[in-house]
Amino acid sequence: MHAVLIFSGGVDSTTLLYYLISKGYEVHALTFIYGQKHAREVDASKKIAKLLGIKHKVVDITSIHELISRGSLTGGEEVPKDFYTEETQKLTIVPNRNMILLAIAGGYAVxxxxxxxxYAAHKSDYSIYPDCRKEFVKVMDAALYLANLWTPVELKAPFVDIEKSEIVGLGLKLGVPYELTWSCYEGKERPCLSCGTCLERTEAFLMNNARDPLLTEKEWNEAVKIYEEKKNEV
Structure with a gap:
């Protein structure tokens, strides 16, 4: 069995990679450079792919950056320091990103x-990211099928009905090397611990009674403190 995977090098797509391998798939992983402000996740994807010895392509589509440059990940806005469910997180949306990446992945699959x-869309993304919702998966699956009718391709998002904490729980059982993954939107030397994706990551590990192995003990304690303070503000 073979599968094409959109692989960012973050928690979700790395867990999905290990899940697919556990099911016997030979995975062809695609990591995209589309003009994001940093390459920390891309670097993480390379390390994980090398560790597993899988087929991995880093696809540079930077030329589209000027077409989709908007918000805090590809545009000039500051990264919001709030939970993923907060309205401010809409600044982290990259216009039409998943449709673009999945269309390319569909062509590669053919x-x-x-x-x-x-791809690793999940329930925790539902409120902010329309292209991570079950409704989007359904119509994109139909579009890929119709666009490649003679060589049909299916789109699958097995995590679409589960929370981030459940993904991490699965990954811990599968032995995912979370210390090699990267989530922080800031892309500095170490995670900022307070952006939306850092807060969500901390919450996911806390709910599994586990420490994030990417962080030092001091960083983890600080991450928990920041998380609890933010939680009390909501």
């Missing part, structure tokens, strides 16, 4: 004679 494309 070229390689692969019938399944995966």
């Amino acid at each position: 070229k390689e004679n692969i019938r399944e494309v995966y």
Whole structure:
């Protein structure tokens, strides 16, 4: 069995990678450079792919940056320091990103004679990111099928009905090397601990009674403190 995976090097897509391998899939992982402000996740994806010895392509589509430059990840806005469910997190939306990346992945799947494309959309993303919702998965699956009718491709998002904490729980059982993954939107030397994705990551590990292995003990204690303070503000 073969699958194409949109692989960012973050918690969710790395867990999905390990999940697919556990199910016997040979995974062709695609990591995209589309003009994001830093390359920390891209670097993480390379390390994880090398560790596993999987087929991995880093696809540079930077030329589209000027077309989709907007918000805090590809535009000039500051990264909001709030939970993922807060309205301010809409600044982290990259216009039409998943549709663009999945369309390219679908074309690559046809070229390689692969019938399944995966991405790690999950329930915790539902309120802010329209292209992570079950409704989007359904229509994008239909679009990929119709666009490649003679060589049909299926889109699958097996985490779409589960929370981030459940993904981390699964990953801990699968032995995912979370110390190699990267989530922070800031992209500095160490995670900022207070952006939306850092807060969500801390929460996911806390709910599994586990410490984030990416962080030192001091950083973890600080991350928990920041998380609890933010939680009390809501």
